[in-house]
Amino acid sequence: VQAVFRSNLSHLLELMGSGKESLIFMKKRTKRLTAQWALAAQRLARKLGDVRRDQKQILVHIGFLTEESGDVFSPRVLKGGPLGEMVQWADILAALYVLGHGLRITVSLKELQSNLGVPPGRGNCPLTMPLPFDLIYTDYHGLQQMKQHMGLSFRKYRCRIRVIDTFGTEPAYNHEEYATLHGYRTNWGYWNLNPKQFMTMFPHTPDNSFMGFVSEELNETEKQLIKGGKASNMAVVYGKEAGIWKGKEKSLSILHKYMEVHGTVYYESRRPPEVPAFVKNHGLLPQPEFQQLLRKAKLFIGFGFPYEGPAPLEAIANGCVFLQSRFSPPHSSLNHEFFRGKPTSREVFSQHPYAENFIGKPHVWTVDYNNSEEFEAAIKTIMRTQVDPYLPYEYTCEGMLERVHAYIQHQDFCAAPGPAPLGARAPQSPFVLAPNATHLQWARNASLAAGAWPPARSLRAWLATAGRACTDACLDHGLVCEPSFFPFLNSQDAFQKLQVPCDSTESEMNHLYPAFAQPGQECFLQKEPLLFSCAGASTKYRRLCPCRDYRKGQVALCQDCL
Numbered sequence: 001v002q003a004v005f006r007s008n009l010s011h012l013l014e015l016m017g018s019g020k021e022s023l024i025f026m027k028k029r030t031k032r033l034t035a036q037w038a039l040a041a042q043r044l045a046r047k048l049g050d051v052r053r054d055q056k057q058i059l060v061h062i063g064f065l066t067e068e069s070g071d072v073f074s075p076r077v078l079k080g081g082p083l084g085e086m087v088q089w090a091d092i093l094a095a096l097y098v099l100g101h102g103l104r105i106t107v108s109l110k111e112l113q114s115n116l117g118v119p120p121g122r123g124n125c126p127l128t129m130p131l132p133f134d135l136i137y138t139d140y141h142g143l144q145q146m147k148q149h150m151g152l153s154f155r156k157y158r159c160r161i162r163v164i165d166t167f168g169t170e171p172a173y174n175h176e177e178y179a180t181l182h183g184y185r186t187n188w189g190y191w192n193l194n195p196k197q198f199m200t201m202f203p204h205t206p207d208n209s210f211m212g213f214v215s216e217e218l219n220e221t222e223k224q225l226i227k228g229g230k231a232s233n234m235a236v237v238y239g240k241e242a243g244i245w246k247g248k249e250k251s252l253s254i255l256h257k258y259m260e261v262h263g264t265v266y267y268e269s270r271r272p273p274e275v276p277a278f279v280k281n282h283g284l285l286p287q288p289e290f291q292q293l294l295r296k297a298k299l300f301i302g303f304g305f306p307y308e309g310p311a312p313l314e315a316i317a318n319g320c321v322f323l324q325s326r327f328s329p330p331h332s333s334l335n336h337e338f339f340r341g342k343p344t345s346r347e348v349f350s351q352h353p354y355a356e357n358f359i360g361k362p363h364v365w366t367v368d369y370n371n372s373e374e375f376e377a378a379i380k381t382i383m384r385t386q387v388d389p390y391l392p393y394e395y396t397c398e399g400m401l402e403r404v405h406a407y408i409q410h411q412d413f414c415a416a417p418g419p420a421p422l423g424a425r426a427p428q429s430p431f432v433l434a435p436n437a438t439h440l441q442w443a444r445n446a447s448l449a450a451g452a453w454p455p456a457r458s459l460r461a462w463l464a465t466a467g468r469a470c471t472d473a474c475l476d477h478g479l480v481c482e483p484s485f486f487p488f489l490n491s492q493d494a495f496q497k498l499q500v501p502c503d504s505t506e507s508e509m510n511h512l513y514p515a516f517a518q519p520g521q522e523c524f525l526q527k528e529p530l531l532f533s534c535a536g537a538s539t540k541y542r543r544l545c546p547c548r549d550y551r552k553g554q555v556a557l558c559q560d561c562l
C-alpha cells in the first residue's frame with residue numbers, strides 16, 4: 001500500500017489519548033503546529049514527485065511515560081522538568097502520521113502487551129508470534145519492557161525497533177561482549193543492535209541516526225516584525241530549574257550592567273523564586289508564551305545547563321543571539337555527573353555543541369565565562385549586532401519529514417548483513433585512489449552494491465591523522481563519517497590503494513579498526529561488524545575513515561540519498 005500524506009491531524013490527537021500532563025503538553029504542541037506540518041507535507045510531496053512510498057504499520061511505545069518505568073516526567077511537566085523529550089516525541093508522532101503511516105501509540109505496559117498480542121498474564125510468552133508492525137519506535141525503558149514481554153519474538157523482531165536516545169549510544173557501548181571486556185560499562189548499553197537503530201536529538205555521531213525535532217518557522221512578514229520589535233537590552237536566561245543560577249553571580253552581574261535579565265524558572269507560589277532579585281522571572285511559561293518572550297528578546301543566554309535542548313534553536317529561530325559558555329576541559333561521561341553512565345564517550349565542548357558547530361556566529365557566541373573581559377565584550381557586541389531569525393532546514397517540519405521519510409524507506413536492519421567484512425580475501429576492489437592521491441573514491445566502473453543506502457558512490461575514504469576520530473576527520477574535509485561504508489574499506493586492498501605500508505595485517509575486535517599503527521607499521525582490520533564506529537580515537541592509531549557528502553542543512557542525508 002502506498003502512503004498518502006495527511007494534513008488533518010485530528011485523528012492523531014485522538015490516538016494520543018489523554019490524562020497525563022505530558023500527553024496534554026504534547027497534544028497542545030501538535031495542534032499548534034498543524035498548519036506548519038500541513039504546509040511541509042505539501043512541499044515535500046512536490047519535491048519527491050512520484051517516488052513510491054510504502055505505508056508501514058508502526059507502533060510507538062513511549063517507555064518513559066509508562067507507570068511501570070516510574071513515569072517521573074509527567075508530574076514534572078508543570079514544574080520545569082525536562083520538556084525536550086516531550087517536544088521530540090510529539091514531533092516524531094506528527095512526522096510519522098503526516099507521512100501517512102499506520103500508527104498505534106502506547107504509554108502503558110498493558111497497552112503494549114495488547115498491541116503485541118501477548119496474552120495477559122503470560123508475561124514471558126515462549127512462542128514467537130507474528131508481529132503486526134513493520135516498525136517500533138521506543139526508548140530505552142520501552143526496549144527493556146519489550147525484552148521482558150515479547151519472549152523469543154524479541155530476538156526475531158528487534159531489527160524492527162528504533163530507539164529514541166537523546167544523547168546517543170556509541171558502538172563500543174552497544175556491543176555487549178566488547179563493552180564488558182573493555183570497560184565501556186553503563187546502565188544503558190549492551191543491546192547489540194545496529195548502532196543506526198539508535199536515534200538522537202542532535203546529530204552527535206553518525207554512528208546513530210539523527211532523528212531531531214522541529215522548531216516553529218516564521219514567514220517573511222513575521223521575521224520583519226520581529227526584527228523591528230526587538231528590545232536590544234533584553235536577555236532571557238536558558239533553563240527552567242533554579243539550580244542553573246547557582247554560582248553564576250559574577251557573570252550575571254556583568255550581564256545585568258547592560259541588560260534587563262528575564263528568566264522562566266518554575267517556582268511555587270508559597271515560596272519565593274530562587275533567583276537573584278534583579279531578575280524578572282516569569283515562572284515556567286506555556287510554550288507559545290515562551291516563544292513570545294523570545295521574540296522580544298535580543299539575547300538568549302546559557303549558563304552551562306541544561307545540555308543540548310531545543311530552546312536555543314527556538315531562540316535563534318526567533319531572532320535571538322545565543323550566548324553560551326565554552327567548556328574547558330570538555331564535559332563527558334568521565335568527568336560530569338550528568339553524562340555519567342550514558343553510553344557515549346563524546347566530549348562536549350560547550351553547552352550546545354550543535355549551536356556552536358552547525359550554526360555559529362552571528363547567531364551563536366561561545367565564550368569563556370571565566371574570562372570576564374571576553375564575556376563582557378561579547379555582550380556589548382551582541383547588543384549592537386542585527387541578526388535575522390534563522391532555523392536550519394533539518395529542524396523545520398519539511399526537513400524532519402524528509403529525513404524520516406528517507407529512513408523509513410531505506411533503512412533496513414532485518415535484511416541479511418550488507419557486504420560481509422572482506423577481510424584479507426578482498427575480491428575485486430571497488431575503489432581507486434583519488435587523482436590528488438589523498439583519499440579513496442568509488443571507481444566509476446565498479447558495481448554499486450544494489451540497494452545499499454546511502455549509495456556507495458558517495459564514499460570518500462581518508463586515513464586520519466593519529467589521535468583523530470573519524471567523526472572529526474571527515475568534518476575536516478567538509479564531509480561526514482558514514483559507518484555503513486566501513487565494510488567496503490575493511491580490507492588489505494584499501495590500505496594498499498592508499499599506499500599504506502603494512503608490514504603485517506591483523507584482524508581483531510576493536511572499535512577503532514580498520515586502522516594503521518605507525519610504530520610497528522601494522523595494519524588492523526575489524527573482525528566484528530557491529531563495532532564499526534565513527535566515534536573514538538587513540539594516539540596509537542591512524543584510523544581509516546569512510547566519509548560521504550551531505551545535503552546543506554540536512555547532514556543526515558547524502559546528495560543522492562532521497
Ligand code: UDP
Nearest residue numbers: 082083084264284285287290306309310311
Ligand atoms: N519551554 C517552555 N516554557 C518555558 C521554557 C521553555 O515551554 O518557560 C519549552 C521550550 O519551548 C522547549 C522546551 O521547553 O521547547 C524544552 O526546552 P529546553 O531546551 O530547556 O530542554 P529540556 O532541558 O527541557 O529538555
